[in-house]
Amino acid sequence: MDVYLLLGFGIALLVTALLIPVFIPLLKRMKFGQSIRQEGPESHMKKTGTPTMGGLVFLISIIATSILVASLAGVLNTEILILLLVLFGYGLIGFLDDFIKVVLKRNLGLTSLQKLVAQIVIAVISFFLLNEVDFDTGLMVPFTGISIDLAGIYVLFLIFWLVGFSNAVNLTDGLDGLVAGTASIAFAAFGVLAIDQQETSIALFAFTVAGALIGFLLFNKYPAKVFMGDTGSLALGGVLAMISILLKQELLLLLIGIVFVLETLSVILQVGSFKLRKKRIFKMSPIHHHFELSGWSEWKVVTVFWLVGLAAAAIALALEVL
Template identity: 40%
Template sequence: MLYLLLSPLADEFQAFNLFRYLTFRTGGAIMTALFLAFVLGPPVIRWLRAKQRGASNVREDTPEGHLKKAGTPTMGGVLILLALSLSILLWADLSQHYVWVVLLVTVGFGAIGFGDDFLKLTKRNSKGLPGKLKLLFQFLIGGAAALWFVTTTPEPLASGLAVPFFKDLLINLSWFFVPFALLVIVGASNAVNLTDGLDGLAIVPVMIAAGCFGFIAYLVGNTVYANYLQIHYVAGAGELAVFCGAILGAGLGFLWYNAPPAMVFMGDTGSLSLGGALGTMSVVTKHEIVLAIIGGLFVLETISVIVQVFSFKLTGKRVFAMAPLHHHFEKKGWHEPTIVIRFWIIATVLALIGLATLKLR
């Protein structure tokens, strides 16, 4: 909004020229989202506690040590979404349709998570919405976003899959790109959701991934850098750097209240929305495969669940003491802060490997 209002006045007032710079507006989005998260945090947490009415949001199939967290409210993703959305509306160029595509998925998936968390808070139902119903809504919103991208993006980018380490290579998926993009968006959303099981575990890797994709979006949306690095130029995608900046700021503010011992949990409201945002940004920037590297921690957590389920159904035996993977290490006796920090380290290393693909071509 500020860009559309103030950048036209730059010729008359030189100070307003700053709003034409993507880096300035990204920094503004970070600080605004961080400030809003700090300010809104206490009243949001008080509201969530009042809504909880003594209900326990701890699932029965989690480690015994989690029982002490029974009084901690979930649905803290509301705080993230408020800070994130307001910051984006303030600092992003709202004439760029890619901003609206990602925002649609973020808010839409957040609404699904809100419904799930609301049931957990108010209905004393620790399971929330049925899984099939959540997936149905995710597919509807993700499918709409995928179709929007395909119909508004010129070929060959609209239906092409970019492959890391190979310059100018685009695999034409034709009509199959829509279900592929849908799989990326919904898969990323649920992968983050599975990772959100310990205090601070999910939000920091999300911020790391957002920082990486903010950098990628900036490069992809700039013809000079895109040509130099031999990556595919996507006109207008650079504006997603502001979006990623808002995720960073909102994430930092949320971490203040989510750091061990957590005052509030992200819940499905936060994890589904943030994962969906990352998945959608990877589709827009043509870095879907790179997301699997940068977000490799989320992939590992998801694979651990898949392996556990298939192994138990086929052989009656479990590969892990408990899935997802972070619960396995809890069962092995690792302390929660140890797991969280080591997983953060893994996320950082994977992010660096993912960023290396930009140059190794």
């Protein structure tokens, strides 16, 4: 099975790395360029027009590679199909949002309500599919062996988890290579957890995603030649949450995905503080912008956040696996 894990990782990386150079000129000809928010850091204005929606490439790579390699390995099962559903569904939401903003030139894209309803629908569909694999509705407390059975309200937790992490990764996607790097670390960590649990299909999928993201990172690192857009970030967050659910390591995602958690908390604290006290806690949120405005270079912020994500994943694996 190790051969298939390496095969999935390698093929996804290679396909993404080969397709992106073809995709970038196409995006430029179609004028699918990123619009930079006026309220963002002034240094980001130079990124205006950089091709976006690059997430389409690694989503295609992940879907095709995981189906191919899982079929060869004989592990194309319901769990893989659920992961593909979430990846495709949340990716489609992101694509529609990007398309409206970039092509139709409507800056706000889908409304918050439209996004939320679509995200909930996909989460509910995935919950019903989980019932086909005799799914455990217990919520495991990391490092304790204690499981809290949520029974009928697990569906509410699942909706919250998928929607929450989908949006958390989306919020994090504000600097070149930030999400591609931190997400590849998180998926690789869950791949190791899946191997430890002998969940070969989930391990295969996780390493396939990690490979595709590293292939994308070659062109998304600073200075980025292409952005993933909501197409990529919403899909990655949703499917990362689903992997944690399938492995019954839901709460461990709070540690492995600590960068996404901190980015989201910074936004919540900033908005809450301003509404209640009319004062801001950070120079700008999400928190990666705070560090930029504090004088850190974009590359330094990204590198430090990668290292934080790597350290958190290593701690999680050391405590859970070793």
